[in-house]
Amino acid sequence: RxxxxxxxxxxxxxxxxxxxxxxxxxxxxxxxxxxxxxxxxxxxxxxxxxxxxxxxxxxxxxxxxxxxxxxxxxxxxxxxxxxxxxxxxxxxxxxxxxxxxxxxxxxxxxxMVDLDDGVETIVGMNRDPQFGPLLMFGLGGIFVEVMEDTTFRVAPVSEPEAREMTEEIRSAPLLRGARGRDPVDIDAVIETIGRLSQLVTDFPAILELDINPLVALPDDDGSNAAAVDVRLTVD
Ligand code: ADP
Ligand code: MG
The missing domain is CATH 3.30.1490.20 (ATP-grasp fold, A domain)
Structure with missing residues (x-):
């Protein structure tokens, strides 16, 4: 911190x-x-x-x-x-x-992160004048705009709330491993949502932040997610 x-x-x-x-x-x-x-x-x-x-x-x-x-x-x-x-x-x-x-x-x-085995997700935050810091989670990479598959919560989020976010997007089956693909490490994604929530709560000067993509990777006991691109605006 x-x-x-x-x-x-x-x-x-x-x-x-x-x-x-x-x-x-x-x-x-x-x-x-x-x-x-x-x-x-x-x-x-x-x-x-x-x-x-x-x-x-x-x-x-x-x-x-x-x-x-x-x-x-x-x-x-x-x-x-x-x-x-x-x-x-x-x-x-x-x-x-x-x-x-x-x-x-x-x-x-x-x-270079192995995208063949991974799923590109997006984790972001926008400050809403009414609700405050809004966390977003969804399918990321080049599909964000096309798919519009995102979900929102007001930060700070609890672990169960972060988990819900990963479960309620339409693409959730992709994370669970569709079509013979390995499931990704959802806990690593949930952990990242929680840490981002903490970061934007600790620092109101961060006006906007997007990790796109956060690559969710299969479980292998290593680092099972990777924030390969981040964009943010500070006050
Ligand atoms: P931008 O969003 O500004 O175009 P990114 O850094 O997100 O730039 O890169 C665009 C795309 O390139 C990503 O969505 C991802 O598919 C791929 N990419 C970027 N960095 C990596 C990386 N370290 N490993 C593998 N693929 C990457
Ligand atoms: Mg990007």
Whole structure:
């Protein structure tokens, strides 16, 4: 919590109120599982970080001005260590072409999560003038808008309430393992909803927050969920 406080204070001191580098750290400070990774500002560093991470990586442009990174070709998945430096240049070029005056904070190099076995979910919070902090849970990734399969609760939520959220969306059978797929670790998802609830309750300055996707992964006693993308606005 102290760590989260420091992170938010440092953002408050800047003029833009969107977090770049700090967003993942904030989740991490609240025990929400995030993939290994770092934000780099050179092709050389991109290669170094990629080499330090097992397997292929995912690389993404980091900019407060680019909200939907994949829409502009700002996300590269399955990048080998050897390609990391070139991919860095590609991502920067694409972002520059898309919006020449965009502030580019760098490129995020991230451990690649196995989406074949996982389910992309969304966990978010919006402050409603009437109800206060509204937590949202639903099917995530590119399907959010299409499916509109979400459910809401006012934070803070209890564990049973968080569990209900995971049970009442239409896609709930996907989480339980439909069509011969392994069920995902629902408890890891519930835990994440609870921790996010705590975070936004502790910090009213967080106006809006979306983890999309939170990848729910099959039970394997490891880290069974991964917040691979987070966007937030602070006061
Ligand atoms: P944006 O939402 O801004 O387009 P994301 O970081 O959410 O950017 O990436 C878009 C999509 O790329 C995700 O929904 C997911 O399908 C895939 N993706 C992103 N990061 C990872 C990762 N670390 N491992 C595997 N797939 C990823
Ligand atoms: Mg996203």
């Amino acid at each position: 102290e760590r989260a406080f420091e992170i938010l204070a440092s953002v408050h001191d800047r003029d833009d109120n969107r977090l770049g580098v700090e967003a993942m750290e904030l989740l991490d400070a609240y025990g929400i599982p995030t993939p290994e990774g770092a934000i780099v500002d050179s092709p050389e560093r991109a290669a170094e970080v990629a080499e330090g991470i097992d397997g292929d990586v995912v690389m993404k442009i980091v900019s407060p001005d680019i909200l939907h990174k994949s829409d502009i070709g700002g996300v590269a998945v399955g990048v080998s260590d050897a390609d990391a430096a070139d991919t860095y240049e590609d991502l920067i070029t694409r972002a520059r072409n898309y919006q020449p005056d965009a502030t580019l904070l760098g490129v995020q190099v991230q451990e």
